[in-house]
Amino acid sequence: MASTLAVAGLVPLSSVDFPGALSAVVFCQGCAWRCRYCHNTQLQSFARRPTQRWEEVLTFLAGRRGLLDGVVFSGGEPTLQAGLPEALQAVRRLGFRTALHTAGMHPAALRRVLPWLDWVAMDVKAPAARYAGITGHLASASRAAASVRAILASGVAHEFRTTVHASLLPPAALRTLAQELAGLGARRLVVQTFRSIGCRDAELLAEDAGVGYGPTLWAELAAMFDTFALRPA
Numbered sequence: 001m002a003s004t005l006a007v008a009g010l011v012p013l014s015s016v017d018f019p020g021a022l023s024a025v026v027f028c029q030g031c032a033w034r035c036r037y038c039h040n041t042q043l044q045s046f047a048r049r050p051t052q053r054w055e056e057v058l059t060f061l062a063g064r065r066g067l068l069d070g071v072v073f074s075g076g077e078p079t080l081q082a083g084l085p086e087a088l089q090a091v092r093r094l095g096f097r098t099a100l101h102t103a104g105m106h107p108a109a110l111r112r113v114l115p116w117l118d119w120v121a122m123d124v125k126a127p128a129a130r131y132a133g134i135t136g137h138l139a140s141a142s143r144a145a146a147s148v149r150a151i152l153a154s155g156v157a158h159e160f161r162t163t164v165h166a167s168l169l170p171p172a173a174l175r176t177l178a179q180e181l182a183g184l185g186a187r188r189l190v191v192q193t194f195r196s197i198g199c200r201d202a203e204l205l206a207e208d209a210g211v212g213y214g215p216t217l218w219a220e221l222a223a224m225f226d227t228f229a230l231r232p233a
């Protein structure tokens, strides 16, 4: 039931969350991982009360037909919401294109919603050996790899993106991540620099997030993919 979608917030207009689309962004409450660099820590708890009802969001969206192109589901982790499949279908019925931001932590749920998606952005956090060190969740590497495979097999337009902080993902680890991702068949990678706003990890905030990265590494990564981009925080 879409009524079980826990809505943590709604951005009524965004031009940066869904390429080529003016979109509204629905933030979902709750995430099972605890990444140290998370800048949406207020969205992690499943106990926090939703800020509005999904039906109210749908009413808002119905009034934006012709003004918006798409709707993005972000989080938190939207694939942990039981109501996501029905919410996507409702948004499609209103005539909007659909997008998802996910960390790929629930590959089975991701597979279920891929048929109703026009675009997916998945955070790829680390090479397999370092994944749990970032997410705090032992099975996160295998879950993320399964989600990467599901996205690639679906044919849905997508981007894989990685947040870099030198303490969590030093240059050699980022290189390994890129090799693993390319080995799975990914053709597009976006590297995002660490964003301090919203991060509550005092150690990370005190450290130099960018040490060791530079043009040589970026050129190496660019050579592994058809499309490579650096995105500032």
Ligand code: SF4
Residues within 6 Å of the ligand: 031, 032, 033, 034, 035, 037, 038, 039, 040, 041, 043, 044, 075, 076, 077, 103
């Ligand atoms: S997966 Fe995303 S929302 Fe969840 S803790 Fe990590 S960065 Fe935050």
